[in-house]
Amino acid sequence: MATNSSLKGKLTTTGKNANQVQASSLPLKDLLGTPTMKKKFEELMNDRAPQYITSIINLYNSETSLQKCEPMSVVSSAMVAATLDLPVDKNLGYAWIVPYGNKAQFQLGYKGYIQLALRSAQYRYINVTPIHEGELIKWNPLTEEIEIDFEARASDAVIGYAAYFELLNGFRKTIYWTKEQVEKHRKKFSKSDFGWKNDWDAMAMKTVLKSLLSKWGILSIEMQKAVVEDNDEREIKDITSESQNGYNGAIEAEVVVAEDIPMDEPTPTEKQPEGKEDDELDKVAEQFDKGLI
Known part of the structure; x- marks a missing residue:
């Protein structure tokens, strides 16, 4: 037999679900205008939150394909x-909101990758560029020796894409993909032609630069998250409910470690008194959840 407390719990749960469905079914502008959404963007963007929300609405109103997606x-x-x-203005090329059927997904632009790399303060140079017919003189994929003469361009036809970075410690890496290699990669991994139809060169440069950085670059926590989120198979989450701190995901990458700092064992005087270790761990966990460490 159901008790008063169990019935109350069911009613509370039903009420929460009803509110969540109601929020999820709102039009985009109304959804962004809810207190929950405003608070989340204010936590991320501070005083720039209203301007950022306006840019989302402008993007949505300018893209018919996005209007077919779930808000x-x-x-x-x-x-x-x-x-x-990162701004979502499609003309800036830092990040895109791309439709996949009736759902939208985040995609990072090549300028976004460069911006995140520069923020890590580990890169002296980083760039990616299309190579036109007549410009490529020599390319050795084993030694990574590349010779390009940009003055020798024979036509505006693009034959490939080159990406390069140099770290502050002197480590350098160069890769070159032919246009055919990029197209093969697109057919194998891309679930939508939306970005490729709008700006093939930008998507190609992003693909080559992402390959370079994810395999050989120094990846900050911010860049690791960007690489994980920039994935066609990323699950769309309902963020009207309380979001979890952190993210679950991993990337396969050869990361260049800036330095390896050994962690010394604590001396007896440094060790926590017996019975206080759990309290210290709880404090650390609380600080981590709050983003303080």
């Missing part, structure tokens, strides 16, 4: 861009 998926994608502090 919640558009907001979820925009929230990822806001977390990385």
Whole structure:
């Protein structure tokens, strides 16, 4: 037999679900205007939150294909861009909100990768560029010796893309993909032609630069998150409920470690008194959840 407390619990749960469905079914502009959404963007963007929300609405209104997507998926994608502090204006090329059927997904542009790399303060040079017919003199994929003469361009036809970076410690890496290699990669991994139809060169440069950085670059925590989120198979999450701190995901990458700092064992005087270790761990966990460490 149901008790008063169990019935109350069921009613509370039903009420929460009803509110969540109601929020999820709101039009985009109304959804962004809810107190929950405003608070989340204010936490990420501070005083720039109203301007950022306006840019999301402008993007949505200018893209018919996005208007066919679930508003919640558009907001979820925009929230990822806001977390990385990147604009969603498609003309800037830092981050895109791309439709996949009736859902939108976040995609990082090549300028976004460069911006995140520069923020890490580990890169002296980083660039990616299209190579036109007549410009490529020599390319050795084993030694990574590349010779380009940009003055020798024979036509505007693009034959490939080159990406390069040099770290502050002197480590350098260069890769070159032919246009055919990029197209093969696109057919194998891309779930949508939306970005490729709008700006093939920008998507190609992003693909080559992402390959370079994810395999050989120094990846800050921010860049690791960007690489994980920039994934066609990323699950769209409902962010009207309380979001979890952190993210679950991993990338396969050869990371260049800036330095290896050994961790010494604590001396007896440094060790925590018996019975206080759990309290210290709880404090550390609380600080981590709050983003203080």
